[in-house]
Amino acid sequence: MSLDSEQIARRLDDVLTQAPVVPVLAIDRIDQAGPLARALVDAGLPVLEVTLRTPVALDAIRRIRIEVPAAVVGAGTVLTPADLAAVDAAGAAFAIAPGATPALYAAAQTSAIPFLPGIATASELMTGLEQGYTRFKFFPAESAGGVGALRGFAGPFPQVKFCPTGGIDAARAPAYLALKNVITVGGSWMVPTDALAAGDWDRIGALAREAAALRPPR
Numbered sequence: 001m002s003l004d005s006e007q008i009a010r011r012l013d014d015v016l017t018q019a020p021v022v023p024v025l026a027i028d029r030i031d032q033a034g035p036l037a038r039a040l041v042d043a044g045l046p047v048l049e050v051t052l053r054t055p056v057a058l059d060a061i062r063r064i065r066i067e068v069p070a071a072v073v074g075a076g077t078v079l080t081p082a083d084l085a086a087v088d089a090a091g092a093a094f095a096i097a098p099g100a101t102p103a104l105y106a107a108a109q110t111s112a113i114p115f116l117p118g119i120a121t122a123s124e125l126m127t128g129l130e131q132g133y134t135r136f137k138f139f140p141a142e143s144a145g146g147v148g149a150l151r152g153f154a155g156p157f158p159q160v161k162f163c164p165t166g167g168i169d170a171a172r173a174p175a176y177l178a179l180k181n182v183i184t185v186g187g188s189w190m191v192p193t194d195a196l197a198a199g200d201w202d203r204i205g206a207l208a209r210e211a212a213a214l215r216p217p218r
């Protein structure tokens with residue numbers, strides 16, 4: 001399969017436009033997966049990024065697909081072609097990387113799964129453009145220049161849109177969401193570590209509802 005630039009953008013937009021905020025999840029215990037996903041989806045955040053940072057991540061993706069069919073569950077921290085193949089096999093709806101490499105771009109060309117590469121600089125963005133990509137994760141957003149950097153990218157790269165992630169919270173998210181070149185914002189702030197460990201789905205649900213209300217989906 002070889003996709004052109006428009007097809008790549010459309011496949012990613014189909015996913016990323018479904019919610020103003022994408023929760024970035026590090027799931028430690030498999031029994032957390034279903035209830036956590038349900039709390040987030042019920043609160044209005046259907047698009048979920050399960051990071052491959054924990055041993056149960058792939059199982060968590062499978063579990064969420066079965067237990068919470070309304071979730072659009074994808075994978076984060078996809079670092080290698082092997083990771084991309086593994087998340088595809090687990091049935092992830094999309095794959096997100098904090099950066100990108102020639103090997104990952106090559107693997108994504110032959111993978112059925114929509115792939116969102118990460119960039120932090122104009123040169124990395126231009127490498128992605130050469131690969132046919134116009135949608136990127138901007139990571140780590142706050143320390144790589146934040147809202148100002150994205151305003152700057154809008155000049156030379158008007159066709160490019162972003163999912164900024166990294167250091168964003170409920171207070172910072174609205175400034176990103178107000179930018180024309182931001183489709184959605186990623187972050188973990190609605191899943192505080194102590195609330196997840198305690199299974200406090202009410203608190204997570206309340207934070208997620210606030211996040212979902214930040215902007216109607218685009």
Ligand SMILES: O=C(O)C(=O)C[C@H](O)[C@H](O)COP(=O)(O)O
Binds near residue numbers: 053077139168
């Ligand atoms: O694991 C990955 O693939 C990443 O790219 C990193 C995450 O997206 C950020 O760590 C989330 O950022 P916080 O909202 O600051 O927790």
